Structure formats: structure tokens, C-alpha cells
Amino acid sequence: xxxxxxxxxxxxxxxxxTYRDIFQNxxxxxxxxxxxxxxxxxxxxxxPNDISKLVIKDGETVTVKSGAEKVVVKAQISGYEEKHxxxxxxxxxxxxxxxxxxxxxxTGVPSFKNFEVVVQSAKGEKVTGIKEIF
Amino acid sequence: MTDxxxxxxxxxxxxxxIEVETxxxxxxxxxTACMKGVARMKGCSSPLECTVEQEAADVDASIExxxxxxxxxxxxxxxxxxxxxxxxxxxxxxxxxxxxAYIDDTSSFCQxxxxxxxxxxxxxxxxxxxxxxKADVTVFWGADPANSHPRHLSRYSYxxxxxxxxxxWEEDRTLITVDIRKSDTSExxxxxxxxxxxxxxxxxxxxxxxxxxxxxxxxxxxxxxKKKILELSNTLKKAKFGVIGVGLGLxxxxxxxxxxxxxxxxxxxxxxxxxxxMVGQYNMRGFNHNLFEETGYINRVKFDIESGQAKHGAEYxxxxxxxxxxxxxxxxxxxDPLSSLPLPVARYLADIPLIDIDPCQNLTxxxxxxxxxxxxxxxxxxxxxxxxxxxxIELKQIVETDKLSDKEVLTRIMEAL
Amino acid sequence: MASVMEIYQLLPKTNCKxxxxxxxxxxxxxxxxxxxxxxxxxxxxxxxxxxxxxDKLSGMFTPVAGVSxxxxxxxxxxxxxxxxxxxxxxxxxxADPQGAGSGRxxxxxKVIFKVVDGVVTANNVQECRRxxxxxxLCVACIDTCPTKAIEFV
Numbered sequence: 001x002x003x004x005x006x007x008x009x010x011x012x013x014x015x016x017x018t019y020r021d022i023f024q025n026x027x028x029x030x031x032x033x034x035x036x037x038x039x040x041x042x043x044x045x046x047x048p049n050d051i052s053k054l055v056i057k058d059g060e061t062v063t064v065k066s067g068a069e070k071v072v073v074k075a076q077i078s079g080y081e082e083k084h085x086x087x088x089x090x091x092x093x094x095x096x097x098x099x100x101x102x103x104x105x106x107t108g109v110p111s112f113k114n115f116e117v118v119v120q121s122a123k124g125e126k127v128t129g130i131k132e133i134f
Numbered sequence: 135m136t137d138x139x140x141x142x143x144x145x146x147x148x149x150x151x152i153e154v155e156t157x158x159x160x161x162x163x164x165x166t167a168c169m170k171g172v173a174r175m176k177g178c179s180s181p182l183e184c185t186v187e188q189e190a191a192d193v194d195a196s197i198e199x200x201x202x203x204x205x206x207x208x209x210x211x212x213x214x215x216x217x218x219x220x221x222x223x224x225x226x227x228x229x230x231x232x233x234x235a236y237i238d239d240t241s242s243f244c245q246x247x248x249x250x251x252x253x254x255x256x257x258x259x260x261x262x263x264x265x266x267x268k269a270d271v272t273v274f275w276g277a278d279p280a281n282s283h284p285r286h287l288s289r290y291s292y293x294x295x296x297x298x299x300x301x302x303w304e305e306d307r308t309l310i311t312v313d314i315r316k317s318d319t320s321e322x323x324x325x326x327x328x329x330x331x332x333x334x335x336x337x338x339x340x341x342x343x344x345x346x347x348x349x350x351x352x353x354x355x356x357x358x359x360k361k362k363i364l365e366l367s368n369t370l371k372k373a374k375f376g377v378i379g380v381g382l383g384l385x386x387x388x389x390x391x392x393x394x395x396x397x398x399x400x401x402x403x404x405x406x407x408x409x410x411x412m413v414g415q416y417n418m419r420g421f422n423h424n425l426f427e428e429t430g431y432i433n434r435v436k437f438d439i440e441s442g443q444a445k446h447g448a449e450y451x452x453x454x455x456x457x458x459x460x461x462x463x464x465x466x467x468x469x470d471p472l473s474s475l476p477l478p479v480a481r482y483l484a485d486i487p488l489i490d491i492d493p494c495q496n497l498t499x500x501x502x503x504x505x506x507x508x509x510x511x512x513x514x515x516x517x518x519x520x521x522x523x524x525x526x527i528e529l530k531q532i533v534e535t536d537k538l539s540d541k542e543v544l545t546r547i548m549e550a551l
Numbered sequence: 552m553a554s555v556m557e558i559y560q561l562l563p564k565t566n567c568k569x570x571x572x573x574x575x576x577x578x579x580x581x582x583x584x585x586x587x588x589x590x591x592x593x594x595x596x597x598x599x600x601x602x603x604x605x606d607k608l609s610g611m612f613t614p615v616a617g618v619s620x621x622x623x624x625x626x627x628x629x630x631x632x633x634x635x636x637x638x639x640x641x642x643x644x645x646a647d648p649q650g651a652g653s654g655r656x657x658x659x660x661k662v663i664f665k666v667v668d669g670v671v672t673a674n675n676v677q678e679c680r681r682x683x684x685x686x687x688l689c690v691a692c693i694d695t696c697p698t699k700a701i702e703f704v
Contacts, residue, residue, distance in 0.1 A: 015333065017314060017315070017333065019278065019281070019315070019317070020278060020281045020282045021281055022168075022170055022280070022282075022284060023169075023631075025170055025173075025281070025282075026169050026172075027173075029144075029174045029178060030173055030179050031178050031179045031180045031495070032470075032495075032496060032497065033180060033495065034179065069477055069478075080315060080316060081316065082316065082330065087333070089315070093473070094472075094473045097474060097475060097476055097477060097480070100476035100477070102453065102457045102476045102479045104453055104454065104457070106449075106454065107448055108434065108448040108451030108452070108453045108454050109451075109453070110453060110476045112243070112386060113383060113387070114333055114386065114387075130497065131497075131500065134472070134477075134480075134481065134497075134501070139656065153656065164667070164668055164669070165665065165666065166665075166666050167632065167666070168632035168633055168634065168666065168669055169631045169632040169669035170631075172669035266653070280631070280633060280698075284632060284633040285633055285634055285654075288633055288638045288654055289654040289655070293635055293638040293654065293695065294638050294652065294653045294655075295644065295648060295653050295654075296653065302639075302641075303639065318697035318698060321697060322635070322695060322697055
């Protein structure tokens with residue numbers, strides 16, 4: 001049993017920006033209940049330095065929390081040339097929408113593309129299934 | 135244009151040069167459509183079943199039940215419409231009127247403000263055909279058409295030869311992207327055409343451009359290279375026919391549209407610029423036009439059941455109405471709000487009597503009291519739709535189906551009311 | 552794909568000029584550009600001591616699936632069918648100015664690129680500017696691809 005197991009995995013506060021991905025969108029057209037849609041949707045793209053801070057490896061799962069809601073998704077290195085520590089990217093999907101607050105200040109427009117979350121390693125946990133989000 | 139071209143309902147570009155091969159009323163092969171269009175037109179792997187209370191039912195029973203839910207409700211919501219034909223949308227508006235319903239579509243939390251400003255003639259616009267024939271400077275702002283509208287660049291805005299653009303993109307056109315990240319579209323624009331701004335930096339960057347266009351020093355709190363802003367200002371100023379494709383990245387970042395109005399005013403005093411909203415769903419703009427014609431509002435409407443008068447405002451938007459629990463039943467057509475709305479409001483929607491009309495199984499259907507499958511628009515049924523630039527396009531039916539079209543389903547619900 | 556140096560290391564490095572080139576390095580460059588094949592180097596083909604290298608080089612340059620004579624590869628798993636290459640290709644523009652060249656569906660089979668089932672396919676590659684005697688190292692289809700799905704090897 002390693003000593004690391006007794007340490008709580010570090011938490012990281014990040015800003016999420018959502019985006020569109022044609023491969024994920026095409027998978028949705030085929031079926032949102034297929035594995036492929038989950039594989040292309042339930043991901044968070046992180047700056048390599050944020051991956052280090054979370055003490056995780058590319059491809060491992062993380063818990064993403066926002067208020068009372070949370071989902072488990074796969075962490076990936078974003079691959080952007082520019083550094084973006086503190087900002088992570090999620091493709092527009094039920095997984096990202098699960099984390100968006102309904103606090104719109106009466107405008108009718110939720111903050112789909114810019115919201116705060118807390119991310120933590122979920123080592124060994126499975127990605128939240130689409131039907132488990134609810 | 136040959137007779138065997140069809141229109142793709144994959145997005146609001148409504149590409150009308152698609153050839154198909156069919157077998158047993160299924161599309162088996164497609165030419166010229168992008169990956170997204172192919173995925174849409176070949177159809178989903180899990181079609182929606184006809185159900186009442188999650189048990190298999192026939193269409194008659196489900197239509198009866200749907201009508202009963204709407205009749206019992208005091209304040210029903212009719213939502214979706216972006217993937218419906220204009221003909222179906224008009225019936226949906228009638229149903230909303232008859233039942234005193236809230237009626238809204240996805241534009242409520244997406245391109246609505248831009249389309250409203252265009253219909254109210256507050257923003258200058260043009261057609262995509264104008265873009266192909268004339269545009270020499272195209273700016274995608276907070277938009278990534280390489281992922282959202284794959285053929286935008288190849289069909290209209292960058293690569294094609296057009297009437298006044300005969301020399302090819304290297305010489306005749308300039309592509310600019312303004313974004314907070316280097317998108318796939320930005321990769322094509324190259325380093326000289328990509329302007330990376332910070333999150334929420336859009337309004338300030340617009341103001342800085344106005345300064346640049348006014349020969350003032352363009353200052354930003356994020357210290358954007360002034361020389362680069364001045365270069366961009368100069369490119370925009372020299373444009374003969376400029377276009378700005380407005381994406382959700384820009385819209386969600388602006389608290390109000392004023393900075394965009396100011397930039398467009400300035401651009402049009404020194405140059406010639408047009409706005410095109412980067413509409414996603416194939417007929418979202420059609421819904422906005424149809425409701426506008428009927429009520430003077432493009433979305434976020436509640437009809438008074440007695441007078442038929444339309445009330446309009448943020449409080450009638452799908453998100454506010456659900457959040458405030460003002461809605462007591464909902465009919466959803468051609469949309470999956472349980473996937474696309476923030477979870478807290480989606481949860482409330484799942485709890486109230488819910489009707490889902492769609493060709494495909496979706497999350498909303500898993501929580502619906504009634505599900506009614508309809509034909510896939512643009513493939514199994516025809517109809518009219520409005521392209522992202524406001525041009526009306528006729529969609530032809532390609533294959534036969536036993537399913538009712540979206541218009542037929544709604545008409546039958548209307549009759550049952 | 553191998554670099555020019557890696558290819559050079561597998562050649563006899565004798566500068567015998569039998570292939571018509573003045574140096575083995577020049578031959579390596581042309582081999583990489585697919586203007587020559589390993590069979591164009593007589594010592595490599597005929598001398599037993601080079602057999603292993605000959606096999607390696609031939610293996611490197613056998614037309615793997617999907618590679619055309621110009622070395623054009625479409626990585627179909629990356630292609631989104633956007634059609635940028637269809638419209639940007641100068642050969643397509645010349646062959647079909649009103650169709651492909653204007654952003655519309657190709658109206659002739661003479662074009663190089665067509666999108667079939669959402670993925671680009673390359674035909675008539677002998678018309679590609681990278682083919683034949685006086686090649687031009689045209690990059691129109693590569694530079695315009697948003698997902699880097701096209702490559703020349």
C-alpha cells in the first residue's frame with residue numbers, strides 16, 4: 001500500500017470554456033447512447049501544468065464539480081500551443097451542461113461557455129454514463 | 135443545378151448540392167455532403183419509439199395523450215423547432231396560441247439577439263451568395279465553422295471563386311478569426327489572421343478596433359499588441375465587401391450588443407461590412423422568422439389563452455420559465471433540451487408532463503410521458519427552411535416512410551385539441 | 552516516413568552515378584520525392600551485400616494502402632468532408648470552374664478531389680501538380696485542411 005493513497009488528491013479550481021467538435025457532433029447524430037458519443041463527449045482538456053498539479057496522467061478520469069453537481073470525465077492534454085493554465089476546455093454536451101448553473105440574472109441565457117468548476121483526480125472511477133447524469 | 139441534388143439538413147448552411155444513392159428507403163451513399171451532413175442524413179441508429187408512459191403505444195393513442203396533457207396544462211411550453219420545417223413551426227405556433235402556451239426555441243439562449251437585430255434592421259446583413267461572389271474580408275468572431283459549419287469556408291466564405299472573386303483565396307480573400315483559443319478555423323487563417331483575446335475580452339477588443347478605425351491608439355486592459363490591432367483595422371478598412379460571422383463565443387461574451395453595433399457603425403462609415411449569424415440547427419432562423427411574422431417577436435413568447443395576445447420578454451424564455459416553475463407541461467419537438475439545458479432546469483422539465491416528438495431516441499424521450507416518432511426532415515419528409523443568412527430553401531423528400539412528418543404530427547395534435 | 556539521411560544510409564554511398572544522378576544523396580532526395588524507386592539503383596538491385604538494404608528501401612516505398620503515385624495520403628479518420636481541398640485544388644478549379652472551383656458539387660469526373668460519404672477521396676492523381684516530370688510542390692490541399700488529414704509522403 002503506497003503512502004500516496006492516504007493523501008487527498010489535490011483539488012484545482014478551473015474556468016471551463018465549451019466548444020464544438022464535428023466528430024463528437026457527428027457521433028451524436030448517429031446515437032447519443034453509443035459509446036462513441038460518450039468517448040468523444042465526456043472529456044476535459046487541460047493544460048499540461050494543470051495535469052501535473054492534479055497529479056494525474058493523460059487519459060485518467062477526474063471528477064468535475066460545480067455547485068451541487070458533479071460528473072466524472074476523462075482528462076486529456078489539450079495540445080494547444082499557447083499555455084492556458086487555469087482554463088480547461090469541454091465540448092458542448094450533457095456532461096458540460098450538467099455543470100452549468102441556472103443562475104442567469106434573469107437574462108434567460110445561462111453561462112454555457114464560461115463557468116467555474118473544481119477538478120480532482122478520480123483515479124479508477126468510471127466516466128459518468130449519459131443516463132446517470134440525471 | 136441538376137434535378138438530382140438534394141438539400142442537407144445537417145446545419146443552417148442548408149447545402150443544396152448533395153447527391154445520394156438509396157436502397158430500401160435508406161440513403162446508402164452520399165456525395166459532397168460533409169461528415170456532419172452524412173451523419174444526419176443517413177439517419178440515427180436508435181429511432182424514437184412511439185410510447186405513452188414509457189410503454190409502447192400506437193400513434194393515435196400517443197397523439198390523444200399528448201393533446202390531453204396540453205389541455206390539462208394551465209401554462210404549457212412548446213419548445214424546440216430548430217429541426218422542424220417552417221410548415222410544422224407554423225402549426226406549433228397555432229397550438230401555442232390555442233393552449234395559451236409559452237413558445238420558445240434554442241435561439242433564446244443562442245443566436246436570438248443577432249437575428250432580432252437583423253430583422254429589426256439594426257445590423258446590416260447579406261446573403262451567403264453575396265459572400266461567395268463579393269466578400270474579400272471575412273471575420274469569424276467566436277465561431278469555428280470548421281467544426282460547426284464545415285462547408286462555410288469551401289462553399290462561400292474563403293475558398294470558392296465568385297463573380298468578383300476570380301483569383302482564388304490566396305490573392306482575393308482574407309480570412310480573420312477572433313477567438314479565445316486557436317480553433318481549427320484559426321489554423322486555416324494562419325498566425326497573421328488569428329487574433330487571440332482573453333475570455334470576456336470581446337467587447338474591449340471591439341472598442342479597440344473602433345479606436346483603430348478612428349485613428350486613435352487602440353488600448354486594451356489585456357495589452358493586446360497595438361500594432362496588430364492597427365493592422366487589423368487597416369485590413370477591415372480596406373475591405374470592399376466585409377463579412378463578420380458571429381458565433382456563440384462572441385454572443386455569450388457580450389453583456390449587451392452595443393459594442394457590436396458600435397463596431398458595425400464605425401466599419402460601415404469607413405468600409406462596407408455585413409453580419410451573418412452562425413446559426414446551428416437547420417431551421418432555427420425559420421422559427422424566428424415565422425414567430426416574428428405572427429407576433430412581432432422572434433422567440434420568448436407567451437400567448438394569452440383568452441385574447442391570443444403575445445407577451446414577450448426574458449421571463450417567457452425557456453430557461454426562466456422552467457427555472458421559475460411557471461410551466462406545468464411541455465411539448466418538445468426536434469430538440470433535446472434534457473441534453474442542452476443546464477441540469478437544474480432540465481431536471482424540472484423531466485418532472486413535468488412531457489411530450490417529445492423527434493425522429494431519434496434522445497435524453498428527453500427517456501423522461502417523456504409521450505413520445506411520437508416523426509419523419510426525418512429533409513430526408514423522409516420535405517418542407518421549407520430558412521438558411522442562416524435568411525434565404526428560404528425548399529427541402530425535398532428523398533425516401534419514403536410510414537412515419538408522419540413533423541407537420542402532420544402537430545396537425546393531428548391540433549385537431550385532437 | 553524516413554528522412555533523407557535515413558534513406559541515404561541505406562544506399563551504397565559510392566556515388567557511382569549509374570542511376571544518372573551525380574551523388575547517392577541526390578538519389579536519396581529523389582527517392583524520397585518518389586521520382587525514383589529502389590529499383591533505379593543498379594548496385595542495390597544486383598549486389599548481394601546490399602540485399603538487406605534493398606529490401607528495407609523497397610519496403611519503405613511500396614505503395615501502402617491509400618497512397619497514390621504522388622504520395623498523397625488522405626487520413627480518412629481525420630477528414631471532416633469540409634471540401635476545402637476540393638475547392639482549393641488548382642487542378643479542380645481549372646477542370647471545373649463553375650462546380651468545384653466555385654464551392655459547389657463537382658460537375659465533372661476530371662477533378663482530383665471529391666467528397667464521398669463525408670470523406671474526401673482522391674482520383675485522377677496523375678493530374679496533380681506533384682505528379683510527372685515538371686512537378687510543382689503545390690500545397691493547396693494540405694494548407695487548407697483544418698484537421699491535417701492530407702499528407703504527401
